[in-house]
Amino acid sequence: MAPLPSPPPPPPPPPTSDPAHAAAAAAAPERRPARKRRRLVVSCTECHRRKQKCDRNQPCANCTSRNKASGCLYDAPAKSLPSLGTKESTSSQSMSSPPALPVYHDGGGGGATLSSVAAQLGYSHAGSSTMGFLRHIETQDPASSSTAGRFQVARRPGGRDTEALTSEKFKGLIRQLPAKRYLDRLVTIFLSTFNYQYYAVDPDVFHAQLQEWQSLPFKLLSTSGPHGLTPDLRVFPAVLFQMVATALLVVPEGDEEMEGLKYAAGMTFEDLAMDYSENGMAIVSLFGKTELALTTVLAEFLRAGFLKYTANVTESWHLISVAIKDAQELGMHRDSLDPKPTDGSAEAALENAWLIERRRKIYLILINWDIAMSMFLGRPGTINRAHGLPTPPVDTKAPVHRSRQSVVPRDEWNDPPTAIISVLWLRELQHHLFDVADLEQDGPRPKDYSKVDAIHERMVATEERKPAILRVVNPDTRWDHEPETAWVQHLRYHFAGLHAFNLMVLHRPYIFHRKKSRHEALKASLQILEMGRCMFHGLPPAHWRNYHLFFGSFDAIVLLSTIFMVFPQEHEALRQNALQQFQWTLERFSAMQERNPLARSAQGVLKAILAKLTKALNMPLPSTQQQADALPSATPASVLESTPFHPKSVNEQTPLAFAPGAPSTEGADDVAPVECAAHWTTPDNLAAMAPMYPTYDLLFNDLSVTTGPFDSMTIMDNPHPHPWHFGGGFGEDTVWTLLNQYPYGQQQAECG
Structure with a gap:
């Protein structure tokens, strides 16, 4: 093949017409593009983009004010400027590079696991997610615990400054903890007065953490700060703050030993308790969700309990949801996410078994609170039972050495009761409320009431298998007078009241449409009020x-009053008993109003309801002597000493006619509302009535009354009282609008 011809040479440049210009062009050096300036970037990426001055905090003030704290990032440290001979491509690539993200690199012998790295990136703990796959890889691959399977997060610029700021805030907060002599007494008050109700704090674990905390060297806190502590120990002061704050609520004013804690004139122990509780939450908020620990969830629950004691029910309800989410981040909601022993020793296995019990117990407490408050307030809960619930904890004796004792069930006939029995029995009672919540989709007029009756029977069956030590009728009182188990006496009436509350909540939506539900709801309401009276007599005024x-009593009063006013011909045998219980409840709330804000806020509403109820029933109020017998002495001596508590049978205090679960003597057919003489006709649109949640209206809808010119409780003695009307942010289809239509000031004709 012949070779291809070579291409022709390029044509010569055209001759210039200006010899001077051509000579100057030949002598000039080759010009380079202008080099861009490379200033050292010290601002965060957001401030740099917006050309704003940055204070170099993490997050900075500008990002905080714009609610962009999560996007406040800093570039990698700028290196020294390149020499003039650096290629342009290097400069342009450096200037156009995106902001540096946290870099994960092989850390050798330490650092975070793959799953913890994924958690920091926001992945879920669910078993079918990326996080679950990483956990599976770590579990199956033996090399996951070696250097090949561990990663470490490189500290990004500004992280050291952030840790220093967090350390200073942390030290400033823990300096406000009470001195040891105050702390020891307040901790003792909390463990003996409050902890038995839910047993959220394990005394042996708490005292071990307290000893470890008090033995921390000052140098460690000064140099490493909270980041040098374990995740549980760094949040432990938050638990201390919440326990101290709750205990201060029952310390009587004028206690000379505790007066030294106050730092301002006119300060009360409740004011001081608020400060301590806020400090506890400030410690929790110092650490992000990637540094959660079991102690974090415990501190949040104790804070929710404190808020509930101080009548901040809304804030308590929201914080319980936060605690549940944090617990789920720790995997407390599934048995498959339980922690594993740190090594293969028997001691590690035993300690891990007790840790699992603690996790399950705390999560069960959160479940009980969530469903109970959702029914109490008429709002959806955070926990969905359809997603599955973890195994309940074991009723076992508190261990002396968790690394030497195994988890063995308690012998209920020979061993003294443990406080965890309250958590377990609450679970037996409250799991029925999930079934009640499922009925809401059928509305107040379901196709049939078989589901309602089935749930009712299950509730009654649960009450019948209650442990003997918790029964009100013929209880097992062997441990009542032991100092460690005296709390059993109070729990008996509490659980009996909860059972009645569940029955009331079950039948409450159907009272306008079903006679049997009215009867059962009325019996349950009377039982709630009676159990509240028994608990009131068993507590000193400092514990009011x-x-x-308050729980359930206000709802019970509104429910029974509505039934008697809308259906005055029914339940004639229970009228006197209802008025007596109403009067006792009103007297209790009046006595508690200085210590119980919820009782104080309900005073006016209860007086207005009583004014309408007495006219509806056309019956006088109980005598003054009966009212006086219902209240304990409130002398200074009674404040310091607890009232003796002697459990009695319900048969001795209340008629069996309204004992919850007793066979109904009335039919289950729908009964039309009754027209009472010519004074008032019950509205015919009862089917459109909204669900009744009186406590929610009191807390959220500013429920109030237009009161008359008198505060006397003897309403029947006033011949021309001013009408009482309910006001607030409720709708036209609520029970309050219905009660406002009921005439007051006219003598009601006796119906039936």
Whole structure:
């Protein structure tokens, strides 16, 4: 093949017409493009983009004010400027590079696991997610615990400054903890007065953490700060703050030993308790969600309990949801996410078994609170039972050495009761409320009431298998007078009231449409009020802040009053008993109003309801002597000493006619509302009535009354009282609008 011809040479440049210009062009050096300036970037990426001055904090003030704290990032440290001979491509590539993200590199012998790295990136703990796959890889691959399977997060610029700022805030908060002599007494008050109700704090674990905390060297806190502590220990002061704050609520004013804690004139122990509780939450908020620990969830629950004791029910309800989410981040909601022993020794296996029990117990407490408050307030809960619930904890004796004792169930006939029995029995009672919540989709007029009756029977069956030590009728009182188990006496009436509350909540939506539901709801309401009276007599005035004394009573009063006013021909045998219980409840709330804000806020509403109820029933109020017998002495001596508590049978205090679960003597057919003489006709649109949640209206809808010119409780003695009307942010289809239509000031004709 012949070779291809070579291409022709390029044509010569055209001759210039200006010899001087051509000579100057030949002598000039080759010009380079202008080099861009490379200033050292010290601002965060957001401030640099917006050309704003940055204070170099993490997050900076500008990002905080714009609610962009999560996007406040800093570039990698700028290197020295390149020499003039650096290629342009290097300069342009450096200037156009995106902001540096946290870099994960092989850390040798330490650092975070793959799953913890994924958690920091926001992946879920669910078993079918990326996080679950990483956990599976770590578990199956033996090399995951070696250097090949561990990664470490490189500290990004500004992280050291952030840690220093967090350390200073942390030290400033823990300096406000009470001195040891105050702390020891307040911790003792909390463990003996409050902890038995839910047993969220394990005394042996708490005292071990307290000893470890008090033995920390000052140098460690000064140099390493909270980041040099374990995740549980760094949040432990938050638990201390919440326990101290709750205990201060029952310390009587004028206690000379505790007066030294106050730092301002006119300060009360409740004011001081608020400060301590806020400090505890400030410690929790110092650490992000990637540094959660079991102690974090415990501190949040104790804070929710404190808020409930101080009548901040809304804030308590929201914080319980936060605690549940944090617990789920720790995998407390599934048995498959339980922690594994740190090594293969028997001691590690035993300690891990007790840790699993603690996790399950705390999560069960959160479940009980979530469903109970959702029914109490009429709002959806955070926990969905359809997603599955973890195994409940074991009723076992508290261990002396967790690394030497195994988890063995308690012998209920020979061993003294443990406080965890309250958590377990609450679970037996409250799991029925999930079934009640499922009924809401059928509305107040379901196709049939078989589901309602089935749930009712299950509730009654649960009450019948209650442990003997928790029964009100013929209880097992062997441990009542032991100092470690005296709390059993109070729990008996509390659990009996909860059972009645569940029955009331079950039948409450159907009272306008079903006679049997009215009867069962009325019996349950009377039982709630009676159990509240028994609990009231068993607590000294210093403990009247306990929200159990208010829980359910207000709802029961509104429900039974509505039934008697809308259906006055029914339940004639229970009228006198209802008025007596109403009067006792009103007297209790009046006595508690200085210590219980919820009882104080309900005073006016209860007086207005009583004014309408007495006219509806056309019956006088109980005598003054009966009212006086219902209240314990409130002398200074009674404040310091607890009232003797002697459990009695319900048969001795209340008629069996309204004992919850007793066979109904009335039919289950729908009964039309009754027209009472010519004074008032019950509205015919009862089917459109909204669900009844009186406590929610009191807390959220500013429920109030237009009161008359008198505060006397003897309403029947006033011949021309001013009408009482309910006001607030409720709708036209609520029970309050219905009660406002009921005439007051006219003598009601006796119906039936």
